[in-house]
Amino acid sequence: MERRKTCPIRIGTVTVGGAAPISVQSMTNTKTDDITATAAQIQRLAAAGCDIVRIAVPDMAAALAVEKIKELVTVPLVADIHFDYRLALSAIERGIDALRLNPGNIGDVEQVAAVVKEAKKKRIPIRIGVNAGSLDKAVLARHGGHPTPEAMVESAMNHVNILERLDFFDIKISLKAHNVSMTIRAYELMSEVVDYPLHLGITEAGTVKSGIIKSAVGIGALLAEGIGDTIRVSLTGDPVEEVRAGNEILKSLGLKEYGPxxxxxxxxxxxxxxxxxxxxxxxxxxxxxxxxxxxxxxxxxxxxxxxxxxxxxxxxxxxxxxxxxxxxxxxxxxxxxxxxxxxxxxxxxxxxxxx
The missing domain is CATH 3.30.413.10 (Sulfite Reductase Hemoprotein, domain 1)
Known part of the structure; x- marks a missing residue:
């Protein structure tokens, strides 16, 4: 199948986009400042075939743990950060490979510029992640007060424009909803607007049984259209199950060799x-x-x-x-x-x- 052409970015040792293989991601559910537990879970994810792991960085204790965790694992790590730019700066200083951060949620342009300056210096990409359930009220108002694929794309582009104005282009984008049809349409629209790599997923998909079905339908449909550069199967359960499911989706479409x-x-x-x-x-x-x-x-x-x-x-x-x-x-x-x-x-x- 012919894949959509995107601009490649580098997350640690993994290339995302361009002609690179589609990567499988997951996220730890441990407390990040519990270094031993977090590193152990990351190692389990890597052993199951995970290419990139995201860790929550809700406070400075989690940000300070990044350096020690990096010493214990080999898979690239993404710091998931909301609102506080200082957490991003601390994670960058301690060797994080990428950020998941929406610049419009930081508020102060100077603070966003400070993060961009350090990220650019160390070639650290930023993933913009838009969820249908948390769109800006002003954006929602322009789309009838309810989340729509068009509203999701507009929200993502608002964040993209902030980074582009700061001359930053190492960007990856996700547009997730628990509604499969809405998610598919949002990614289709976004793929017509930008050539940044797209991270696919159905958010809040559910438990292992129902969540895998919803994710396989949504992610699989987009991959079959040639859309998508990384994927995550979001499940309520052991994140290792996310990795296995993600790899099975890729295998079923002939996009990856993965086990028997x-x-x-x-x-x-x-x-x-x-x-x-x-x-x-x-x-x-x-x-x-x-x-x-x-x-x-x-x-x-x-x-x-x-x-x-x-x-x-x-x-x-x-x-x-x-x-x-x-x-x-x-x-x-x-x-x-x-x-x-x-x-x-x-x-x-x-x-x-x-x-």
């Missing part, structure tokens, strides 16, 4: 094995593997191998027996009770071959 892929057919009247049990056991096995292999669990020996011919390895169940196949070619016929063991042996062989 399980291909399994739905159950139907032709199924004569416990397909649900087999698929669950294979999924448990794949959770222990990081290689991007494709494994199929099919319920029909007649059509299974052909329907999953792109799989590296797979099984097709039949009555009392099943087939092991690679790339659609049958390599072995085994009793039903030996299907899993035979499949796992073949998976281990593939992993060893690739090592």
């Amino acid at each position: 892929t399980l291909i399994s057919c739905p159950t139907c009247g032709r199924t004569s094995v416990d397909l649900i049990f087999l698929a669950q056991k294979v999924e448990e096995k794949l959770n222990q593997i990081k290689k991007p292999i494709k494994v199929a669990v099919m319920g029909c020996v007649v059509n299974g191998p052909g329907e999953a011919k792109e799989a590296d390895i797979g099984i097709a169940g039949g009555k009392g027996q099943g087939l092991i196949f690679r790339k659609g070619e049958v390599i072995q016929k085994v009793p039903e009770e030996d299907l899993l063991a035979a499949l796992f042996r073949e998976i281990d062989k593939i992993v060893e071959e690739e090592n």
